Amino acid sequence: MVSSPVTGADANSLYALDTLYVGNVFIKGRSTAGVEGIAAQVSALVAHVSGDRTHGVRPFVATDQEGGFVQIMRGPGFEDMPQAVEQGQLAPDALAADATRWGQQLASVGVNVNLAPVMDTVPGAAFAPQNAPIGTFGREYGYTPAGVSSHGLAFARGMLAAGVAPTAKHFPGLGRVTLNTDVSAGVTDDITVREDAYIQPFRDAVNAGVPWLMISNALYPKIDPSNLAPFSSVIVQDMVRGDLGFTGVIVSDDICDAVQVSGVPVDRRGVDFIAAGGTMALCTNQALLPQMYQGLVAAAQDDPGFAGQVDSAALLVLESKAAAGLLS
Template sequence: MVSSPVTGADANTLAALNSMHVGNVFLKGRSYDGAPAVAALVNQLKATVNAKSTGGVKQFVATDQEGGLVQIMNGPGFSAMPSAIDQTGVSPAQLKTEATSWGQQLAAAGVNVNFAPVLDTVPSAAFAPQNAPIGHFGRQYGYTPQAVSSYGVSAALGFAASGVAPTVKHFPGLGRVTENTDVASGVTDPTTSRNDPYLLPFKDAVNSGVRWVMVSNALYPRIDATNIAPFSPVVINQMLRGDLGFNGIVVSDDICDAVQLSPYAVANRGVNFLAAGGTMALCTNQALLPAMYQGLVQRSKADPAFAKLVDAAALKVLEIKAESGLL
């Protein structure tokens, strides 16, 4: 999945779609021009793809529309969404209704995947300001796994009811870290374990039928002391797919711009993610995508076993696209 500025595609995005046939787009940044402007961009992105070269397979077009400080699309046609912690001011049933409405706004603009809701549990209101990626921004649905599950899964079901696929994140959780993987390296959660009670929201979301889960970029030494989560077979294959029984799309968090990934060569990042069991690598720096793409191609040519993993990931994406009416 390659990124495009939500205010207009650039040459790098268009090259990824046309030359490398990347099949999915993430709309990033901030737009205040409303739904018509977003719809025009989505139509442009769709029109630039050669149907013959892709077999007519349509794109997943994703964005980050959580609410509060994390709302990429604004202006006429998009509600001003409250932050997750403020979304809990209504009942879970009412939140599902509101999320359906927010999802309908995205769908009307051509967006069919939302990287929300956040299912990370922050341990307490007192700790929230110290939790840089989640609590600091009010992205949490509460301070117990039960509360997060109740509200977060309701939001997910609301988006799904609108025809926009929810993407629950950031498995196995970012509520206990103090630094943000986007802007810091060595971000570690020393607490979360394989059978941690804080996994409940993700378990409930999987049981509710979500088809997308985003993996955190943090390190979880009590789970896998060697690999950060997106490169961890324990996190992806054993926990998410095995313990929770998830059989949908495992999408990475951004693995291009995130400072947490800075120790790893760009060409190896997509390879490591798919080797660990991932399905779709997200690159929010479209200028870096060719290096990650070439790394995948070269490894596939040199390693037949890895090539089979790539084929399996592509097939999974096609299966979910079939479910979503994109074939």
């Protein structure tokens, strides 16, 4: 999945779609152009992933529309969504109704995947300001796994009702770290264990039928001391597929721009994610996408076993697109 600016595709995005045939896009940045303006940009972008050359396979079009500080699409036709911590004060049924409207607004511009809700549990209001990726921005639904589950799943139900696939993130949780993986390296959660109570919201999301799950970029030494989460088969395969029984799309967090993964060569990041059991590598720096792509191609050509993992991931994406009505 390659990124493209919400204000219009650039040359790097179009190269990924037109030349490398990347089949899925993430709409990034910020826009206040409203439904009409953003729909025109999305439609122009999607036109590059359609027609005979894609054999009738249309793209997953994703964005980040959580609310509060994390709302990419605004302007006429889009409601201003409150922060998740404020959404957590609503009755779950009321939040589900709100999320249905928010999802309908996304669907009206051609978005079919929302990289939300955040299912991370911040362990208390006093700690929230120290929790750089989640609590600092009010992205948490509450301070207990039960509170996060009830309201995160209400948000997810609303998105599903609108025909937009929700994504539970960031497994196995970013609520206990103090640094943000987007802008810092060495982000480590030295508390969470494999059977941790804070994993329950993700388990509940899987049991409720949430079709996408995103992996955190942090290190969890009490689970796998040797690998960052997106490159850990213990986390991606054994826990998500095994412990949770999840059968949907496992998407990485951004593994192009994130400082946390800067120690891993770009051409290895997609390879290591798919090898760990992931389904779709997310690259939010379209200029780096060709390096990730070439790394995947080279590894598949060199290793039949890895090529089989790529085929399995691609098949799962196609099955998910069939279920979403994206195959003609």
